[in-house]
Amino acid sequence: MSGGKSLAETPITALKGVGDKFAQVLGKLHIATVQDLLFHLPLRYQDRTRVVPIAALAPGMDAVIEGEVRAADVVFGRRRSLLVKLQDNTGTLSLRFFHFTAAQKNRFARGVRIRCYGEARRGAAGLELYHPETEIVGAETSDRPDTLTPVYPLTEGVSQTRLRSLVQQALAMLEHGVTELLPTDALPSTLRYPLAGALQYLHAPPAGADLEQMAEGQHPAQQRLALEELLAHHLSLLELRRSHSAVAAPPLPGDASLERDFLARLPFSLTGAQRRVCAEIAADLEQSRPMMRLLQGDVGAGKTLVAALAALRAMSAGAQVAVMAPTEILAEQHRRNFCGWLEPLGIGVAQITGSLKASERRRQLAAVESGEAQLVVGTHALFQADVSFRNLALVIIDEQHRFGVRQRLELREKGAADGVSGRLQPHQLIMTATPIPRTLAMSAFADLDCSVIDELPPGRQPINTVAISGERRDRVMERVQGAVAEARQAYWVCTLIEDSETLQAQAAETTASELAEALDGVRIALVHGRLKPDEKERVMNAFKAGEVDLLVATTVIEVGVDVPNASLMIIENPERLGLAQLHQLRGRVGRGSIASHCVLLYGTPLSRNGRARLQALRQHSDGFAIAEEDLRLRGPGEILGTRQTGEIEHRVADLQRDAHLLPQVQRIAASAALTEDIRRQLIARWLQNRPRYAEA
Ligand code: ADP
Ligand code: MG
Numbered sequence: 273m274s275g276g277k278s279l280a281e282t283p284i285t286a287l288k289g290v291g292d293k294f295a296q297v298l299g300k301l302h303i304a305t306v307q308d309l310l311f312h313l314p315l316r317y318q319d320r321t322r323v324v325p326i327a328a329l330a331p332g333m334d335a336v337i338e339g340e341v342r343a344a345d346v347v348f349g350r351r352r353s354l355l356v357k358l359q360d361n362t363g364t365l366s367l368r369f370f371h372f373t374a375a376q377k378n379r380f381a382r383g384v385r386i387r388c389y390g391e392a393r394r395g396a397a398g399l400e401l402y403h404p405e406t407e408i409v410g411a412e413t414s415d416r417p418d419t420l421t422p423v424y425p426l427t428e429g430v431s432q433t434r435l436r437s438l439v440q441q442a443l444a445m446l447e448h449g450v451t452e453l454l455p456t457d458a459l460p461s462t463l464r465y466p467l468a469g470a471l472q473y474l475h476a477p478p479a480g481a482d483l484e485q486m487a488e489g490q491h492p493a494q495q496r497l498a499l500e501e502l503l504a505h506h507l508s509l510l511e512l513r514r515s516h517s518a519v520a521a522p523p524l525p526g527d528a529s530l531e532r533d534f535l536a537r538l539p540f541s542l543t544g545a546q547r548r549v550c551a552e553i554a555a556d557l558e559q560s561r562p563m564m565r566l567l568q569g570d571v572g573a574g575k576t577l578v579a580a581l582a583a584l585r586a587m588s589a590g591a592q593v594a595v596m597a598p599t600e601i602l603a604e605q606h607r608r609n610f611c612g613w614l615e616p617l618g619i620g621v622a623q624i625t626g627s628l629k630a631s632e633r634r635r636q637l638a639a640v641e642s643g644e645a646q647l648v649v650g651t652h653a654l655f656q657a658d659v660s661f662r663n664l665a666l667v668i669i670d671e672q673h674r675f676g677v678r679q680r681l682e683l684r685e686k687g688a689a690d691g692v693s694g695r696l697q698p699h700q701l702i703m704t705a706t707p708i709p710r711t712l713a714m715s716a717f718a719d720l721d722c723s724v725i726d727e728l729p730p731g732r733q734p735i736n737t738v739a740i741s742g743e744r745r746d747r748v749m750e751r752v753q754g755a756v757a758e759a760r761q762a763y764w765v766c767t768l769i770e771d772s773e774t775l776q777a778q779a780a781e782t783t784a785s786e787l788a789e790a791l792d793g794v795r796i797a798l799v800h801g802r803l804k805p806d807e808k809e810r811v812m813n814a815f816k817a818g819e820v821d822l823l824v825a826t827t828v829i830e831v832g833v834d835v836p837n838a839s840l841m842i843i844e845n846p847e848r849l850g851l852a853q854l855h856q857l858r859g860r861v862g863r864g865s866i867a868s869h870c871v872l873l874y875g876t877p878l879s880r881n882g883r884a885r886l887q888a889l890r891q892h893s894d895g896f897a898i899a900e901e902d903l904r905l906r907g908p909g910e911i912l913g914t915r916q917t918g919e920i921e922h923r924v925a926d927l928q929r930d931a932h933l934l935p936q937v938q939r940i941a942a943s944a945a946l947t948e949d950i951r952r953q954l955i956a957r958w959l960q961n962r963p964r965y966a967e968a
Pocket of ligand 2: 575576
């Protein structure tokens, strides 16, 4: 490095105009050094390099316009405003100001030439610019810039203008020292873009740069940085994994006799895969560092049983176990399963969900605190501060794709605070029925060990899946009637594009009453997210008990619900859902020994991609094959669940868009050319705003 310190070591106060006070404000943007500022990348760009003819303006476009004032009038619409008519040689346009002074109004004298910048919107008077920046064109008009203008993420106390001028200063220092951390020959040839050049380009793209390409993140400068950013995230997860193994956990050797009693009471024996996975878990639990294991297994593979066996191990070693489920319905189902299995063995089970009545909640909390309940089932309400465990040493998280990395860390911290002793961390078992393709798993869950239940319990009937057009709804209703006549039960799942529980509930209600009208003698019930928990429970119980023939539901039944006599599932508008979710839904049937059917009642017209996805679902019954297909058709967002991806905030990279870079990322991460020091610097450079990833 020529001449002194690198920019990673140069404090932001080295820039002109940045004192301690302003440095604190910048700290809120996680900018402490000049390098941090350079990695604070624009969200988007404005093109002020060229004047746009009025005729070429379209709504939503940000543009520089120059024209002559034709009129300036105060108008009284819903709100008083100043309306200025501007004309160039291609057309006219209105500027609208809601706040203005008399002096401002007088500036807009007829015939004056104005240059303005703003976003075009459709207004009462045709295209309008609301509160544009304006400037009178004359002798002192500022030059138009020759680069695109960056728009940065801001915080209170920092303006765009100020940030831009700081970045200009930082760019001038660029040559002296942003360290190229990636070994050039590790980069694919298309991405050998020098780091300094990439930063320069992204902060100040030249006039004429392809804004569309940049908005899509496809410019090589962006891809080069995206690769580095993904690598930094990957390394931080590897670091996280390494730090787990440095933390102490209570070894739980367990006692096989409890397990033997338990297995002896089961009406079936474990599958080979369940046995193998149980052994992997048991070996982890004996260690004095926390288990961090992801258990993947297709819908119906029998994960709950594996969880119960893990819990038994831990409890026989005297520890307390928490089981966390993503929904109340599922928590309730787990409570019931675990009570049924464990109470005969004399083990107390408590339940903590958000909907418990105050008195009941107190009772359950007391049981947890005293240790009278050795197993606690709940929803994320288990995180709450008033829950204190006696000696929590194993945390089991079901359907992980519904929870994010942050919650995973939170529960771990909670365990450490309440656990066996303040300094010990509980073991964690994370279960998911969403099979995660290997590349993605290696990146998104690089901090976990993986076990896979790759075998279904014997005697499962394959689910026969058919796709039928919504125009033939009548025939589908006949099928429901037929199934009910044979004493089978069925689900009818309503989907909506909007993620609104209220709208979903309404749609399901409408469908339920339509079906009730059309289907004679079929006992119909309705379950959706807006029902009170005890109401939900009542409906689910009635369905389980066979008192309801057809359950009309929203996708709340997606995860985990287990009713073996239900052998027919209708999914309305399946094209609205992701493949993984559909596969989960479909897994609600085919759980007993009766042949099961899933009818995909699609809306027309069906897009080509929609058709391909339904086809994939009909062809494959294996969740992994479906997940691979999903990755190909929809990208990783679907597979990891939106919450998961939503929470990993990248600056340049987009896990979905840039999934093709992941194999490179893994290759580079494994390369010997990345020294300890380089790893540390990469993580610091990209993740300084997420210390919990790096430190946890
Ligand atoms: P998932 O992996 O989807 O959570 P569950 O744990 O709910 O699956 O199991 C699905 C069903 O299979 C349950 O009814 C469970 O009792 C049953 N089951 C689990 N393991 C076996 C087995 N080894 N043999 C037969 N049935 C099993
Ligand atoms: Mg399950």
